[in-house]
């Protein structure tokens with residue numbers, strides 16, 4: 001079978017691109033720059049208000065010195081607001097939604113999770129620098145989606 005030279009070049013180029021994209025995924029996953037969603041943990045969104053953890057979303061300090069931030073996303077806000085965490089210590093975010101799917105993206109970081117009713121999204125992040133970080137919803141969730149923002153305040157450490 002005869003394949004034209006230019007067609008052959010494009011075929012090899014397309015194949016090379018696929019390999020490059022796969023390589024990028026593997027490298028970023030291996031270096032922890034990106035990671036797939038944490039684990040499968042369910043929570044009943046109908047009884048969220050009486051849930052021992054998500055009933056009173058808050059930031060708590062764990063005995064080992066790490067920090068746990070429990071967050072509930074709902075139309076069109078995040079609770080608690082603002083979320084206040086210390087710098088230089090691992091913060092484990094545990095996020096769910098009480099109504100529809102929301103996004104939870106922390107500007108200036110690689111933190112980007114979905115808040116899905118019935119499921120708990122979890123990831124751990126250490127903030128090196130104190131300051132204010134804007135949290136935005138990046139999943140269309142209703143008429144006021146564009147106004148759904150939250151504030152993350154990182155305190156202490158060196159500026």
Ligand SMILES: [Cu+2]
Pocket residue numbers: 102103137138139140141142145146148
């Ligand atoms: Cu939204």
